[in-house]
Amino acid sequence: MxxxxxxxxxxxxxxxxxxxxxxxxxxxxxxxxxxxxxxxxxxxxxxxxxxxxxxxxxxxxxxxxxxxxxxxxxxxxxxxxxxxxxxxxxxxxxxxxxxxxxxxxxxxxxxxxxxxxxxxxxxxxxxxxxxxxxxxxxxxxxxxxxEDPVEIIDNERELKGFYNMDEVIRLVGYFKNFIEYDDAAEEFHPFVKFFATFDAKIAKKLKLKLNEVDFYEPFMEEPVTIPGKPYIEDELVEYIEQHDRPTLRKLEPHSMYEIWEDDIDGEHIVAFAEEDDPGN
Structure with missing residues (x-):
């Protein structure tokens, strides 16, 4: 860099x-x-x-x-x-x-x-x-x-915080045991956000079944469920690497050079807007 x-x-x-x-x-x-x-x-x-x-x-x-x-x-x-x-x-x-x-x-x-x-x-x-x-x-x-590679969602406040992180790639899963998921999270920490819940009520609100993981792209309201549960570490890593693609991203001080290098045919389209403007 x-x-x-x-x-x-x-x-x-x-x-x-x-x-x-x-x-x-x-x-x-x-x-x-x-x-x-x-x-x-x-x-x-x-x-x-x-x-x-x-x-x-x-x-x-x-x-x-x-x-x-x-x-x-x-x-x-x-x-x-x-x-x-x-x-x-x-x-x-x-x-x-x-x-x-x-x-x-x-x-x-x-x-x-x-x-x-x-x-x-x-x-x-x-x-x-x-x-x-x-x-x-x-x-x-x-x-x-x-911080730990996987953040646990235990309550409504933490669930709201998860939904507010729409500008980053993030994954969330519902587990009783998440060793493979945790190992995969370590591979991408701290650049990709991994979340998990052990609470059935929280999982229901996330529309997750047991051992299921959803993948959220930046600024996309609906996630994609990663196929092939229960997962092993290599499968999760491979899926994330294949889908960590150039999309709409937010330029931030801690990651701006990584995003700037992630061009398509040497080109970027950059929009400048006020963060709190509801029209953007």
Whole structure:
């Protein structure tokens, strides 16, 4: 993922950024260095300290004044995200840099293959972050990463929340046991939303039979029931990969580059509208 043209201008003021959805704030930078620089000698010991590791594989900017200035902005975004997440009780999340020239050996060992990309190492998985390099957006994404891959719907409030997520691909199933479903969810976490219920009343409102899974495309009111229940992990993975196709999508900061790369014959049609406009 290329970051060179991204200007995170709001960070230059070091002002407070509000995160409206949760009420959290990105504070002013306190000056403490939390972002590590990985080398062949230290990368193993540093990565062992954390449950989740966020690595920015960046260009070698030494000697290029403009590139160095841009890199300082990007590094500041990482420092602010690290500062916000520093006091988490359940998870230790670390941040680090790998220079494409000085850290080439580390990049090869870790499987980093695209310069100017952010990689998240969590639960023996490597996740490439396809969003804006801004502290608030990155923090929001990392909260999604550490959540369970399957969200359980237990009540009417949670069911309403599920229906309100019409802008994303999501699946929902009704189970007594969902091991295969959970394993499939881990393959796509956190990019595809998986939901499940064990409640017969909730399942009835979702029009689900036992061991059945419905697949919702973005902005489509009616789902498609995945054929072949009861499912095994490979069947679910194959179905999602076949149906994760370019459709109407909402451009959001945490996934905008992924959507932008998902073109049809090199073309996009982009509509600009007010989110709360009932005519859109």
């Amino acid at each position: 290329k970051w060179g043209w991204v200007i995170v201008g709001v960070l230059l003021t070091l002002g407070a950024l509000s995160w409206a959805e949760t009420g959290l704030e990105i504070p002013e930078y306190d000056g403490k260095d939390r972002v590590h620089e990985l080398t062949p000698k230290n990368y193993k010991s540093i990565m062992k300290k954390y449950d989740v590791m966020v690595i920015y594989y960046h260009k070698h900017v030494q000697g290029n004044r403009a590139a160095m200035k841009q890199f300082q902005i990007e590094e500041l975004a990482l420092e602010l995200a690290a500062q916000v997440l520093d006091d988490m009780e359940d998870q230790d999340i670390g941040f680090a840099l790998v220079d494409e020239k000085k850290g080439a050996a580390v990049a090869k060992k870790l499987g980093l293959d695209e310069v100017e990309s952010i990689y998240v190492f969590a639960d023996n998985e490597i996740i490439e972050y396809d969003g804006e390099l801004a502290a608030d957006t990155l923090v929001e994404f990392l909260y999604d990463v550490i």
